[in-house]
Amino acid sequence: MRRCRGDKDDSDKLVGLLRLAQIVSFLVVFVAGVVIGLTTSSHINRHFNSHTDVYTLINRVSNSIPGVKEENCTIVQGCEVDCFSVERFLNPNQKNLTHSLSDDELFWRASFVPIKREHPYHRVPKVAFMFLTRGPLPMLPLWERFFKGHEDLFSIYVHAPPGYKLNVTNSSVFYARHIPSQAVSWGTVSLADAERRLLANALLDFSNERFVLLSESCIPVYNFPTVYKYLTESDYSFVESYDDPSRYGRGRYSRRMLPDIQLKQWRKGSQWFELNRDLAVYIVSDTKYYNLFRKYCKPACYPDEHYIPTFLNMFYSELNSNRTVTWVDWSMGGPHPATYGEADITDSFIQSIRNNGTLCPYNSGITSVCYLFARKFAPSALEPLLKLSSTVMEF
Numbered sequence: 001m002r003r004c005r006g007d008k009d010d011s012d013k014l015v016g017l018l019r020l021a022q023i024v025s026f027l028v029v030f031v032a033g034v035v036i037g038l039t040t041s042s043h044i045n046r047h048f049n050s051h052t053d054v055y056t057l058i059n060r061v062s063n064s065i066p067g068v069k070e071e072n073c074t075i076v077q078g079c080e081v082d083c084f085s086v087e088r089f090l091n092p093n094q095k096n097l098t099h100s101l102s103d104d105e106l107f108w109r110a111s112f113v114p115i116k117r118e119h120p121y122h123r124v125p126k127v128a129f130m131f132l133t134r135g136p137l138p139m140l141p142l143w144e145r146f147f148k149g150h151e152d153l154f155s156i157y158v159h160a161p162p163g164y165k166l167n168v169t170n171s172s173v174f175y176a177r178h179i180p181s182q183a184v185s186w187g188t189v190s191l192a193d194a195e196r197r198l199l200a201n202a203l204l205d206f207s208n209e210r211f212v213l214l215s216e217s218c219i220p221v222y223n224f225p226t227v228y229k230y231l232t233e234s235d236y237s238f239v240e241s242y243d244d245p246s247r248y249g250r251g252r253y254s255r256r257m258l259p260d261i262q263l264k265q266w267r268k269g270s271q272w273f274e275l276n277r278d279l280a281v282y283i284v285s286d287t288k289y290y291n292l293f294r295k296y297c298k299p300a301c302y303p304d305e306h307y308i309p310t311f312l313n314m315f316y317s318e319l320n321s322n323r324t325v326t327w328v329d330w331s332m333g334g335p336h337p338a339t340y341g342e343a344d345i346t347d348s349f350i351q352s353i354r355n356n357g358t359l360c361p362y363n364s365g366i367t368s369v370c371y372l373f374a375r376k377f378a379p380s381a382l383e384p385l386l387k388l389s390s391t392v393m394e395f
């Protein structure tokens with residue numbers, strides 16, 4: 001498809017074309033009137049020659065105004081846009097992720113699933129890396145190094161506070177990857193809304209096959225090819241989902257969710273999920289169960305820790321591994337996990353996250369690779385991590 005530049009005059013040109021279209025339609029109505037008049041008259045033969053002249057004129061005029069029938073597509077100077085091209089359908093907003101859909105409109109559109117399994121284009125499955133941030137992304141240089149050279153195999157989405165812009169140049173893979181966002185208040189349903197908004201925006205790209213939710217304090221602990229293969233070849237999604245009998249698990253269940261959600265179906269899990277495309281579609285398409293969480297899961301119940309684990313457990317548990325691929329250290333106790341800074345970053349620490357001797361189920365077998373990502377890392381950890389990324393993490 002042709003790439004076109006210089007859209008400054010687009011609107012002027014569009015107005016011009018619309019005027020021309022108006023003139024042409026008047027002309028067509030006028031000519032039609034003349035033709036009807038002539039054909040019903042008894043002097044057809046006498047006027048036959050001027051009749052064909054008029055048709056020639058109409059053809060000439062319509063050929064000179066290409067694209068008029070696509071009046072509401074962007075008409076880029078010097079070329080005509082085909083609104084119905086597959087490329088345009090697959091890639092509606094090429095420059096950035098801006099759109100004016102409301103959440104309801106977005107979730108509806110994101111829920112579209114083609115029935116036909118074969119694609120009329122070469123589809124390379126991509127992994128969508130979805131960053132839910134409260135502002136800056138301190139680990140950005142590490143992520144850029146991780147992504148380098150694999151541009152065709154991933155897409156990035158950033159949900160930052162409204163108005164916040166990452167300070168990156170147009171050469172960064174994070175450039176223009178903000179989705180239209182809304183304010184998030186931690187612990188409330190707005191956090192789960194933001195997760196669904198990220199999923200829905202990422203679903204608009206039909207190439208995205210796996211969906212990983214990450215925070216600003218997450219790092220990758222394996223290189224891109226390992227992560228890509230691990231996720232795209234997995235039969236299961238990686239959403240932590242377990243039954244916690246304590247007040248921090250079952251204690252957060254509300255009987256007002258009955259009869260739709262029962263206590264025995266209630267699950268807990270880390271918010272940092274990894275989903276395949278089918279599950280992502282089911283989650284953005286659900287209204288019924290989400291509304292129950294919106295109404296009845298309020299602090300000390302946190303929708304981000306219960307909604308997806310419970311929903312998947314109720315309907316799609318056979319598709320979930322029930323474990324997470326994002327490592328975190330809860331060993332200190334308390335409501336927040338440990339945060340690692342500069343002094344903590346050593347070869348052996350990162351090696352112990354990559355492989356601590358534990359084996360994890362993977363498809364029908366087992367693997368020593370249990371975690372692909374880790375949290376939480378303070379901004380001060382960046383420099384030491386960059387120093388050992390090539391030797392320990394192999395990127």
Ligand SMILES: *[C@@H]1O[C@H](CO)[C@@H](O)[C@H](O)[C@H]1NC(C)=O
Pocket residue numbers: 071072
């Ligand atoms: C084009 O867009 C305008 C304004 O959004 C709308 O009024 C008009 O009906 C649209 N025309 C077509 C052919 O869709």
Ligand SMILES: *[C@@H]1O[C@H](CO)[C@@H](O)[C@H](O)[C@H]1NC(C)=O
Pocket residue numbers: 095096097098176
């Ligand atoms: C996104 O691109 C559109 C044109 O495709 C432009 O009008 C808009 O200003 C851009 N938004 C941002 C935030 O860059």
Ligand SMILES: *[C@@H]1O[C@H](CO)[C@@H](O)[C@H](O)[C@H]1NC(C)=O
Pocket residue numbers: 167168
């Ligand atoms: C953006 O980044 C550049 C280069 O990294 C830096 O010089 C500049 O101060 C940053 N701007 C802001 C507003 O942080």
Ligand SMILES: *[C@@H]1O[C@H](CO)[C@@H](O)[C@H](O)[C@H]1NC(C)=O
Pocket residue numbers: 170171
């Ligand atoms: C990136 O930005 C630079 C300077 O701001 C500009 O010269 C260049 O054309 C831009 N490149 C692209 C691909 O937009």
Ligand SMILES: *[C@@H]1O[C@H](CO)[C@@H](O)[C@H](O)[C@H]1NC(C)=O
Pocket residue numbers: 236313317318319320321322
């Ligand atoms: C995940 O847990 C559910 C029960 O909570 C179980 O039915 C399902 O088989 C588990 N998934 C795997 C892959 O073991």
Ligand SMILES: *[C@@H]1O[C@H](CO)[C@@H](O)[C@H](O)[C@H]1NC(C)=O
Pocket residue numbers: 356357358
């Ligand atoms: C390895 O990690 C798992 C999961 O975090 C933990 O349960 C296990 O105790 C660890 N094993 C060792 C030897 O540290």
